Amino acid sequence: MDDYPQIRHHGGDEGVTGSCHRLQLAEDRALLVDCGLFQGQDADADSSFEQHQVAFSVDDVLALLVTHVHIDHIGRLPYLLAAGYRGPIVCSVPSATLLPLVIEDALRIGFTRDKRLIERFLDEVDERLVALAYNTWHSLVDDDRHRLKVRLQRAGHILGSAYIEVDSLDRASGKQQRTLFSGDLGAPYTPLLPAPKPPYGCDVLVLESTYGDRTHEQRRTRRARLKAAIEGALENGGTVIIPAFSIGRTQELLYELEGLTHAAKDSRWRELEIIIDSPLAARFNKLYRELKPYWDAEAHRLVRGGRHPLSFDNLTTVEGHDTHERTVAYLASSGRPAVVIAASGMASGGRVVNYLEQMLGDPRHAVLFVGYQAPGTLGNDIRRYGPQGGWVEIGGRRIDIRARVESLTGYSAHADQHDLLNFIRRMSKPPREIRLVHGDAHAKTALKAEIDAWAQQVGHHVEVIANADPSQADRE
Structure with missing residues (x-):
């Protein structure tokens, strides 16, 4: 039996x-x-x-x-x-x-x-x-x-x-x-x-x-490293590309970026464009705001104090594909500092791949990984070979990695x-x-x-x- x-x-x-x-x-x-x-x-x-x-x-x-x-x-x-x-x-x-x-x-x-x-x-x-x-x-x-x-x-x-x-x-x-x-x-x-x-x-x-x-980095450490990566973009006139899944990680990053912007004494932070280039992430942001009763106590204190951790002045959302292509071209060539959060989180597809294709070869830019990169994904290859001055293949084209590559394990959504x-x-x-x-x-x-x-x-x-x-x- x-x-x-x-x-x-x-x-x-x-x-x-x-x-x-x-x-x-x-x-x-x-x-x-x-x-x-x-x-x-x-x-x-x-x-x-x-x-x-x-x-x-x-x-x-x-x-x-x-x-x-x-x-x-x-x-x-x-x-x-x-x-x-x-x-x-x-x-x-x-x-x-x-x-x-x-x-x-x-x-x-x-x-x-x-x-x-x-x-x-x-x-x-x-x-x-x-x-x-x-x-x-x-x-x-x-x-x-x-x-x-x-x-x-x-x-x-x-x-x-x-x-x-x-x-x-x-x-x-x-x-x-x-x-x-x-x-x-x-x-x-x-x-x-x-x-x-x-x-x-x-x-x-x-x-x-x-x-x-x-084990992960502590929250204070990861915030300091996130801040340092962005200040590097302010100095270099480059873009910090953050591959992130549309649900969960994107909203957590926005929460932290709003906090860093709010606390910054450097006026350049107020002018720094933080861009969500994902229509799906934008829709999830809306639903996250509607599900506010399920947020934690800290987030509720911010809202009561007049803060909006998922919707703030220097946050921009890119919707249509034409706007996306123009944004990629502009940031790749303009020298204007920016932070781009785009899917997919492992760079295995989605709009983030276009940013990587255009910017990986330029030392002004940085790629910041904030989550698990599974073996066999583009994200894992960049994380693995980037710090060694290696290369990856995107769209059948070899791209030498000259952009800075960093990983912040403290932002993992996993225990x-x-x-x-x-x-x-x-x-x-x-x-x-x-x-x-x-x-x-x-x-x-x-x-x-x-x-x-x-x-x-x-x-x-x-x-x-x-x-x-x-x-x-x-x-x-």
Whole structure:
């Protein structure tokens, strides 16, 4: 007789993207947690369409639980529905507002630009969305076989992000288990968002490990380095190019830049153009402002004091493609200092690539990475080879990297090793099993060693699985 619940993986177990995890409650009942796209080194460039197809069974899936709306966590939603999934899409209230915009953008890029088809798909998604308040148990199933409840808690990664607790009872066996899926946990002191608080406890923890092998800079340090990078642009008459995802990182950067501008004594800061060159990011900014009740206490104090951290005088948004091309050409040649925030965050596509193509070869400019750069992406190549005076290929053309290249790890939206350990050890009832996902092999190995050392020190028995058992991984 099979021992349930079981955890299986359809992505995110062997890399940093494509998160998709199955909690099998019985042979004919399961939950799915996230369903994301593979990106960077995790993606198969030769058969991307085939890789993203949902070949696993969806007939037994009772619900899709969404931790947050980044594309590597929900980007396979169109494929999931195409495979026949007809159940609810459960997420937080802010995520229910943001998700349709993310999926609309994904459809336009990867599927179709047919407005009618997109609207029809979005209508179907809207019908399935179930928005849950934080810190409230919600019953999914309560019958003669199972009692199944879920609760969403703030994860501090992006607005609406959640870690998900699943409380399951098998009435036949009497077995009860609490399984926690971390999604992506945020770092403390992230602008706009309250830090995640660990729960009382769980039996099984599926934990992200993106930065399981390192610690981030402190907020004061990262702000000082961000300020120094921009002051370099003021002196050189150059542009600071910041590749950033449209949701989450862009808003955090704007928050910090508004604070630096407000506090600056140098009048040049008031004249410095801060440019968002992403129509999608502009739309997310609007939604972030509408979701102000979910901001943290610090942000609310700024608003009460008359500050507007996502909308200030020297902030400009570039909308149309023609304006974008003119902006790139102007900044590349004019010598006017500017900060440009543009997607994508790993420079794997989007408008930021045009800035990089025009400016990487000019020492007046700088590229500032503020988030994870997956192996196999242009961002990772620039971060790796730029400080050595290397080169990259963009659009079939070799470009020598003469622009300054810097990385600020403190602006990562992910918890670091110290934060991940605290999430575990601050539970009153720590888990007996931890499955590390959403990280490369080195990060998982390093985090496992730290967890094992802590468990031995406090006398707590825990099994840490750093690499999924191939028999439990379903990556068809």
